[in-house]
Each structure stands twice: as C-alpha cells, then as structure tokens.
Amino acid sequence: MTTTLDMAIVPSGAALGAEVRGIDLSTPLDSAAFSRIEEAFNRHSVLCFRDQNLNEEQFLAFMARFDKVEKVPISDFAHPDYPDIFFVSNIRDGERSIGHDDAGAVWHTDMSYSERPPLISALHAREVPFENGIAKGDTHFASTAAAYDSLSDADKRRIDGLFALHDLGGRRANRKKDPSKRTDISPELELRRKKQPNVPHPVVRIHPVTGRKCLYVTKGECVGIDNMEEEEALSLIDRLARHIYRPPYRHTHKWRVGDLLMWDNCAVQHIATFDYKWPEHRRLMWRITVGAAPTH
Secondary structure (H helix, E strand, O other): OEOHHHOEEEEOOOOOOEEEEOOOOOOOEOHHHHHHHHHHHHHHOEEEEOOOOOOHHHHHHHHHOOOOEOOOOOHHHEOOOOOOOEEEEOOEEOOEEOOOOOOOOOOEOOOOOOOOOOOEEEEEEEEOOEEOOEEOOOEEEEEHHHHHHOOOHHHHHHHOOOEEEEOOOHHHHOOOOOHHHOOOOOHHHHHHHHHOOOEEEEOEEEOOOOOOEEEOOOEOOEEEEOOOOHHHHHHHHHHHHHHHOOHHHEEEEOOOOOOEEEEEOOOEEEEEOOOOOOOOOOOEEEEEEEOOOOOO
C-alpha cells in the first residue's frame, strides 16, 4: 500500500502544475496518501503521474475516489466495454475515428455548456505520437485563478455578479476548422446542440474547495452576458479570455506514454497542440470526468 512516505510533490515552477513522484496508482493508496494528493491537486490545479499502466478498472477506481464519475459527453466515442471512459484519439477504423480527434482545439474548460460542469478531467496516455524522438501533441494550461488575481480592482468590480451565456455549439460556430482534423458530428451531438439552450454561469466563479475566485469565460463558447448589449459583452469576453492565457499564467505538459494527467476545470483552461496527423502518428487517451456540480 502506498503511503505519504513514498510520494514527492514536485511543482512545475509555473503558476500551476506539479508532478507526483514515487507512486504506482495501480496499487492501493492509504487515506493519508490520497488526502495528500487531493491537497496537492487543490494547490496546483494540474497534477501529473508519470509511468502509470492502469487498466480500465484501476483508472475508474482512482478517479472515483475524488467524486462521482460522469457520463461521457459523446457516446459514439465511449470505450466499448467501459462506457464511462471516453476516447480522445486520432486513430481511425476505416473511415471512422475511434475517438474525439479534435478535442481541445481552442482554449476552453471542459463542458462549460452544461448546467453542472465536471470539476475534474483526467487523461491516461495509452499511445503518444513521436517524431525523431520528440513527443508531439503538448497540452497547454492556463490558471484562471492567477488571471483573476492579476486584474485591476476596477475590472474586478465591473465583472462581479455578471453571468456569461455558454453555448454548446459555440466553439465550432466561431472558429475556422481544418478539415484534416475534423471529427464528424454524431447525430446524437447534433441533436443536443439544437435542443440545448444557452447556460448561464458566473463570469467570476468561486472555487468550491479553495474559495479562490476564477475567471470562467471562453471565447466562442460564451456568446453573451446577461443584461449587456451583445457588442459590449463579446468585447469583454474576448478581453478576459485573452487575459487568461497570457504567458505568466501558463504551463505546458509534454506527454509520455503512461502519463495520468488530471486538471481542475474551475481553476484552469487548456488547449491541445495538433502537430501530429494520422496515419503517420497515433494518439490514444482515455478520458474520465468527475464531480459535476452547479457553478453558483
């Protein structure tokens, strides 16, 4: 059984991110060890566990210790035997991609268009593309908490109490897509997009554990602000979104096979790097989300 004596928490040195060393997540964790992981997660917002080789049951069991595992957003890309695991992959089976192959093409926080977005997302790297010994497909993170802290007092007063409207189809509708990276939209998702109304969330979200204030706006997905003219609202959303991913608030994760990477969807935004392509490069990640909860 893994204890706190076995672990080391190594911060990235950036505004967020840390690596947990000396741990094998396929073995049991005592309660003190798990509590230390939780504390590190709430402090650093992004945690990496290198050199893991979890099967599906072990991955699900570890994430379920944080909170309830949520249903996958697109059932077409669910693991055929473990429907709570979502495939993020560019691997194709004939004409069909086995997973969501353009997930994370813009800065975002997972499923903010939901009334109860997941607090935590996790990816377990099964296949990572390499070229000339260098891993491709980095993931970049930005601290929404650090970004809020650095706002002027005037800006903080202006956005306090505002609600932004999050649109399920906003990301796709507001960006030009490269057809070579395109995932065909399933009838299931297309129907959801047509039926689901825009969802309001606070522009300043209070973290449910740490109490820190975090900016919760995404360009494209946020299509307006309650009780504000559209032009003014979109201008403010754009300015806040660009502020979030300024370099001082960022951390880049360089993938290895076996990584388990988890992040806090209230405290961070992320974006993927698409510098790989099928069939020269293969990428397969298992994704789990946990802890869906209201934002206010």
